[in-house]
Amino acid sequence: MITVIIPVYNAEKYISKCLESVINQTFKDFEVLCINDCSKDSSLKILEEYSKKDKRINIINNEKNLGAALTRNKGIESAKGEYIYFLDAD
Numbered sequence: 001m002i003t004v005i006i007p008v009y010n011a012e013k014y015i016s017k018c019l020e021s022v023i024n025q026t027f028k029d030f031e032v033l034c035i036n037d038c039s040k041d042s043s044l045k046i047l048e049e050y051s052k053k054d055k056r057i058n059i060i061n062n063e064k065n066l067g068a069a070l071t072r073n074k075g076i077e078s079a080k081g082e083y084i085y086f087l088d089a090d
Helices: 015-023 043-053 067-078
Strands: 002-008 030-036 057-061 083-086
Touching: 002 015, 002 043, 002 067, 015 030, 015 043, 030 043, 030 067, 043 057, 057 067, 067 083
Parallel strands: 002 030, 002 083, 030 057
Antiparallel strands: none
16 A cells, blocks of 8 residues: 655645545555645645545644644654655645
8 A cells, every 4th residue: 555645735726636646546455645734724634525525535723833743753653555756735
């Protein structure tokens, strides 16, 4: 299995296209960890909608803004896949 880690911060303009790209792959054995880094726009709402539609999409919410590097590290700690892929929301 592959874990796709997506740090998300104010990505409402891009996150839908990003997630569509991932979930429409022919390879199906993966999990997606979307880590919301305290977004102030509607990114979290969009993530929640996708998570309801696809059980492979999981959301982790940071309690405070950590920035991209620490957010990716948080994803690594939660990853279940044998391989990890980092994808930016934009």
